[in-house]
Amino acid sequence: QVQLVESGGGLVQAGGSLRLSCTASTRPFSTYTVGWLRQAPGKEREFVGGISWTGPITYSKDSAKGRFTISRDNAKNAVFLQMNSLEPEDTAVYFCAASRYGRVSSSAADYMYWGQGTQVTVSS
Numbered sequence: 001q002v003q004l005v006e007s008g009g010g011l012v013q014a015g016g017s018l019r020l021s022c023t024a025s026t027r028p029f030s031t032y033t034v035g036w037l038r039q040a041p042g043k044e045r046e047f048v049g050g051i052s053w054t055g056p057i058t059y060s061k062d063s064a065k066g067r068f069t070i071s072r073d074n075a076k077n078a079v080f081l082q083m084n085s086l087e088p089e090d091t092a093v094y095f096c097a098a099s100r101y102g103r104v105s106s107s108a109a110d111y112m113y114w115g116q117g118t119q120v121t122v123s124s
Contacts, residue, residue, distance in 0.1 A: 001113070002098055003025040003113075004098060004115035005022070005024075005115055006022050006118040009119045009120045010119075011123065014086060014123065015086065016122075017082070018083050018120060019080055019082045022081075024077055024078075028074060029078070030074040031053050032098040033050060033053050033098065033099045033101050033102065033103070033104055034050055034072070035050030035097050035099070035111055036048040036081045036095070036097075037095050038092035038094045038095065038120075039095070039117075040092040047105075048064060049068060050105070052104050054102055054103075056103075057070050058104040068082065068083050069081075081094070086120075086122045088123065093118070094118055095114055096114075096115045097113060099111045
């Protein structure tokens with residue numbers, strides 16, 4: 001069982017930035033495809049972006065719109081989500097999830113392992 005832990009969430013004003021971290025108990029984490037998904041109250045879980053174990057990165061145009069950047073640090077066994085120019089609409093619980101697939105999927109059902117999520121709140 002892979003254990004994932006998200007951190008870095010919090011309260012930020014509109015236009016500000018946050019960097020979320022996802023660390024895993026599994027080593028090397030580089031062998032997993034990792035996705036970031038978010039869920040706001042009353043809404044379905046939404047795909048933000050992800051990075052495959054082969055390297056390619058995929059972003060959701062609807063949610064990220066060029067403002068978010070995903071990266072990974074294999075030495076630290078972590079994946080990061082850098083979020084810039086945050087908007088109130090970005091407020092949600094952000095989850096990292098992992099799979100053994102070689103491609104990033106936008107479907108939550110394709111991810112086998114999930115963290116507990118970290119709250120991101122953007123004030124206007």
